[in-house]
Amino acid sequence: MSPVTIEGIVAPGFEPVADAFRAAFEVTDTGAALAVRHRGAVVVDLWGGVADPVRGTTWTRDTHTTVFSCTKGLMSILAARAVAAGLLDYERPVAAYWPEFAQAGKAATRVRDLLAHRAGLSAPREAVDLATALEWDAMTRLLAEQEPLWEPGSGHAYHALTHGWLVGELLCRVTGLPPGEMLARELAEPLGAQVLLGVPQDAAIEISDSIVGDGLARLTREQAEARRPGAIDWPNRAMTLGDAFPPELVAPGEGFNAPAVRAALIPGAGGIATARGLAAVWSATVVETDGVRLLDDETVTRGIEVVSQGEPVFAVPPPWSRWGMGFQLDSEARRYLGPTSFGHDGAGGQVAFADRAHEVGFAFVTNRMEAIDDHRATRVVDALRTVLTASGSAGGAESLAMRGSRSG
Template structure:
C-alpha cells in the first residue's frame, strides 16, 4: 500500500489507508497506535532525509518539537502522585530563586499552563547559552514577567522546557533527561529521549521542508502590530538561538548539538512506536507498566488556558490543562477524554482514556499550515473504534 511497511490488525486497515494518503516523496513518517495496551498499528513510509537513499525504518527516531512538553507533563504528574510536588504550591517552594522580580506567587499549575508571563526573554540568547542549562534557568529565574502572572496565557514555546524541567531537577536532584529515562523510557524499553545519546544521534530523521512552507497561508498572514510580532518571534527563537525559519539544514532542531542537549520545550526525540507506548501507559497497563493513575490525569486535564492568548492570533485556539494539551477545535484529538501534545510541523501524540489509546504520528516533512495529516489519521481511527 503505497510502499507502507509494518503491521496492522485487519480492522485497522482504514487507518493505514489514511496514513498512506499522507505519503510524500520528499520525506517520511511513522504511525503507531496501541489500544488497551496492544499494538494495533505500527507502520512507516518514506525517507529519513531528502536523500532517497536514507529510508525511514521502524527504528527511525524523529524530533517531536512541542510533543516534548507532554512528556515533561507526564514526569510532573508522576512526582505529584508520589507526593513530591504539589500543583497548587508556589514554584518558589521548590526553586527559591524563582521568586525574584515579583514571581513569588506563581504556582506550579500556572507555570505549566503557560500563564507565568515568561514566554520569552527580554535579552537575546545565542545557541551556546540555550544549550547551557544553568545559564538558561538563571536567566529565567531573574526575569520579570511580561504580563501579570495568572491573568492571561501566552504559549511558552521554548521556555516551558527549562522552567518545568528545572522544577523537576530541583525536586528529583537529576536532570530532566535522566529522570525521563529512569521513570519512563527505560521501564517501557522505549526509544525516546530528552537529549539523545551521541551514538544514536546519526539515526535521527533530518528535517525536510514541506510545500506549505514555500507558499503563503490561505488568506495571508494575520495583521499583527510590531510589538506583538516581535514578542511572538522571540518565543520561538530566543532572539538569536534558533532560526526563525523552522527548517534550516544543520541548524536549529536539525542541529546534532540540539538533538543531544536537554531542550525539553521542543527538543525531544523518539520513534512513533516508543511514543505510542508511553502514551498508552498513561491510561492502560502497557508492557507491564502503568505510568499514571486516573485521579492525577483527571486533575491535570482540567482546563487552565483557552481562548485568545495575550499576543493576539486568529482562532481556532488550542486548550491546555496543566502541561497537557486537551481537545479543542484547533486540535480535536480522538474524543473529549484525550490528552497529550502536538508538535510543530505535523507531530501528533496523545492518549485517550475512553478508548484506551496511545497514539503517535511523527514526520520529518515539516508543514506549517494547511496540514491535515495527523487529524485525518485520527478521524479514521475514530471511525474504526466506533465499530468495535
Template sequence: MSDEPEIHGSCAPGFEAVRDAFEEGFRSRDEIGAATAVQVDGETVVDLWGGHADVAKTRPWQENTLVNVYSTTKGITAFCAHRLIDEGKLDLDERVATYWPEFAAAGKGAVPVRDLLSHRVGLPAVREPLPPEALYDWDAMVTALAAEEPWWTPGTQHGYHALTFGWLVGELVRRVSGKSLGSYFRETFAEPLGLDFHVGLAEAEHARAAEMTPIATPGEGEADAEAIEMGKAMLTEPEGMTARAFMNPPSMAAGVNIPEWRSAEIPGANGHGTARSLAALYGAAARNDGRVLSPEGIERARTEQSHGKDAVLFLSTRFGLGFMLSQDKVAASFGPSPGAFGHPGAGGSVGFADTERRVGFGYVMNRMGPRILLDDRALALIDAVYASL
C-alpha cells in the same frame, strides 16, 4: 521504478483504513518519511513506517528511525512533573520559589506551580537578546527565566510558552528530583516501559535521527489564518513577545539537524523518538492502570486550566496541566472523546491518550507542515483510527 515508497510494519484486521490514510499521506500530502502507531487497550493494532529519513531520499526510513518531535516533547515533560506530584514531592499550589528560590525575582515570589504547567505564568520569552549558544546551555536559560519579569500578571491569561515551558518545568523537575529532565524521563518512564524516546540524544544515536525539512511554505488553503497572522507579527515586530518566544536565542534559525541541537536537553522542543514509543506511553496512560500516573494523576493532567485566545499564538488554545486538550475546531481535536489529552508538535507530530476508548496514538514525520496545531496528515490518521474502533 515506481516512486511509491515502501510501507512497512503491521496493521491489525479492521484497521486497514489507517494504513490507507498513511499511504495517502505519501500520495497526496507530500510525505517524505513518517511513522504512526496505535494502541488500543494495551494492544498494538497499528505500527507502520515508510518513506525516507532524508530530504534527498537516499536513506530509507527504518523501524527505529528517530524523529525530532518539537512540542510533542512537552507531553513527555508534563508526565515527569505529574509523576512527582503523584509521589507528593511537588505540589501544584505551592509557590515555584519554594523549590527554585531564584524564581522569586521580578515579582514572581507568589507564582504557583500550577501556572507553569498551564502556560499562565507570563514567561513565554526572554526580552533581552540572548547569545546563540544559550539555546544549548541549560544554566543560561533557567537563570535568564528566573530573572525575567512576566509579560503579563501571572494567572490572569495564558499564552503558549513555546520553548520556555521545557526549561521552566524541567528546572522544577531537576530541583525536586536532583536529575535532569532527560535523565528523569529515561529512568522513570523510558526504561520501565521500553520506550525509544530521548530528551537529549546521545551522540551514538544521532545517525538514527531523521533529517527534518524547514517548515513548509503553505499552499492554498493549507495554513491556518492565524499562522499567517503570527508569521507577519514575527516579521513586523521582531522585539515583540511572539517573535521573542520563537527566536530568542536566535540559534533556533540554525535548525535542528545539527549535533548541538540533538545533544542538548530542550524539554519543550527537542525530544527524539518513534511513533511506537508515543503510542506506548500514551497507550499506557489511556489504560489508566497506574503504570504511568495514578488515576487521580490522569484526571488532574487533563483538567482544563486555560481556554480561549492565546496571547502568543493568535488562536484559541486549551490546556490542562502540561497537556493540550481537544477543542471543537477540527484542527485542534484529538478525535471525538472530549477527555483526550496529549500534545502536537510543530510540523505535524502528535501523541495523545483517550481513556474513554483506551487509545494511545503516535505520529511522527520529517516533512514539516505549516499548521500551528494539528496537521492534515495526522488528522486523517486520527479519523481513520476512530472509524476503525
C-alpha cells in the same frame, strides 16, 4: 508520483487508519511513522517514505526524528508523576521548590501557572543566542531573573520553548535528576520505549533530519512580511528566542537538525523518538502497557483539568488550544478522539496523545514539517475515531503485514 512502500503491521479492523496514514505521502520527500496502542496492545505500527532526501535513505523501523513540542507532553507526564508521588503540588508557588524563581514579581506564581502557559515567561525579554540556549544553567537563571511579560496567572500565551526549561528545572529541584535522565528512568526504560532527550553526538541511532515543507515556508514568510519594524513579535520570539533558532526551527544542519542542539537539554522541543516509543508511553498513562502503568486514574483526572483556554495574551489567529496541567486537551485547534483525550502535538505535524475512554496511545511523526492546511495527522485521528466508534472493541486482533502500498 513514485510508489511509497509502507511497512509494518495493522490489526484487522484498523485498515482505514492505515489508509489515512498512506495519504500522508501525497507529497514526495516525506518520511513518517504511525503507532497506535489499544488496551495496551499494538494495533497499528507503520512507517515509510524518505528518511534523508539528500542521501536517498528510506525510513526504517528504528528511524527516530525530532518530535518538537510533543516533548512538552512527556514533561507534563513527569510532572504528574511527581505530583502523584507527593514531590510536587500544582497549587503551591514555584518558588517553594525553586527559591530563585521568586525574583521580579514571580513569588506567587503557581506550579499550575508554569505548566499551563500562564507564567508570563513565554519568551525572553532580550534576544537569546544559540550558545546560551544550549546551556541549561544559563537559560534557567535567565528565566528565574526575568520580569514576567504579563501578570502570572492572569492570562496565557504559549511558552513554545521556555516551558521546557521552566518545568524541567522545577522537576530537577524536586527529584534531583536532570530532565533527560528522569525521562529515561521513568518513561523510556520501563517500557523499552525509544524516547530520548539529549542525544550524544556519537550516539549510534538513526535520526531523520526535518525538512521545511511549502506550507511552513509560506507561513513563516508571510509572518515576517507582516511584522512591524522595531516591534517585538512575542509569539515569534517564543519560537526562536530571538537569535537562537530559525523561524521554521530547522534548516540543513541547523536548528533542531544540528547535532549540538540534539545533544542539549531542550525539554520544550528537543525530544527524539519513534512513533512506536511515543505511543507506548501515552498508552501507559491510561492502561497497563507491557506491564507498566505510568499514571493512575486520579492523577489523570487532575492532570486534564482545564486551566487555560480562549484568547491568549498575545494576538494569534484562532482556533486556540486548551491546556490542562501541561497537557494539550481536545479542542478545535487540535482535535483528538474526544474530551477524554490528552497529549501534545509538535511543530510541523507531530501528534502524540492518550485517550482514557478508548484506552488508546497514539503517535504520528514525520520529518516533513508543514503548517498551513496540514491535515495528515488529523485524517489519521479521524479514521481511528471512526473505527473505534463503529466497532466498540478492536483489541486482540491478529496483525497483518503491509508491504509495497502505493501512496495516494
